[in-house]
Amino acid sequence: MRVDITGDVPRLIEPPPRAWAAPFPLFLKLGAKSWRDCGALRTISEQQGFLPSVEAMFSRLSNSQKRYLALVRSSHEQLDLTLFRYVDFSDVSEARWRVQGGKAVLSSCCLRGSSARHARASHQLMRDLAASTGLALGVDAIVDLALQPCGRVSILEINPPMAALRSNAEARIR
Known part of the structure; x- marks a missing residue:
């Protein structure tokens, strides 16, 4: 999904309908930064509202994600938000x-x-x-x-x- 990163808070360019829910647990990555580096693995649970969850995540970026966006903004106006099916890595x-x-x-x-x-x-x-x-x-x-x-x-x-x-x-x- 394309994300506009020109403002203080990233936003989805073509968001899905507000009622759309995750069909299975999702893990997200904005450009090269995942939500794993914010100190906790943040996922979107199965059947959880996708858009409100993404908006909440965008409003609480980690310091590492903020630094990354500041660097990337000099050459890009958009990044990809990549969705991955969550997999338990407790033994990987x-x-x-x-x-x-x-x-x-x-x-x-x-x-x-x-x-x-x-x-x-x-x-x-x-x-x-x-x-x-x-x-x-x-x-x-x-x-x-x-x-x-x-x-x-x-x-x-x-x-x-x-x-x-x-x-x-x-x-x-x-």
């Missing part, structure tokens, strides 16, 4: 990798539950997956990976700089 570990020049470096890690026992053994696999993802995109990126209790590693999210993606896409078209 996460690793954030910075990929620059085809090399992946672990920048943060959150080990949780029984998946944590696989962290050391999965380190090289995660590094290789993050690096190959950046190479496939052709840009530097932040690659977030999930490590499940069974040891399976999967991509959660990729945050490449938008300008780099655009210039890369334009170069491929030419």
Whole structure:
């Protein structure tokens, strides 16, 4: 969903009907910032009113989200609000990798539950997956990976700089 970020409080450009309710629990991300970095995981519960919930979230941005918006406003008037189906990660570990020049470096890690026992053994696999993802995109990126209790590693999210993606896409078209 497109969001106007030119004002003090972001607003949905084409909001759904006010009566629309979440069909299942939702987790939100505005541009590159989620509501996870506000100190608590804020979700919209199943059958909860979507628009009032989003408006309340927009009115109470974290300091990190505010700093991000201040930086992004210099080059963008709009961002995407991305909706994800909420998944319980209480037993899933996460690793954030910075990929620059085809090399992946672990920048943060959150080990949780029984998946944590696989962290050391999965380190090289995660590094290789993050690096190959950046190479496939052709840009530097932040690659977030999930490590499940069974040891399976999967991509959660990729945050490449938008300008780099655009210039890369334009170069491929030419």
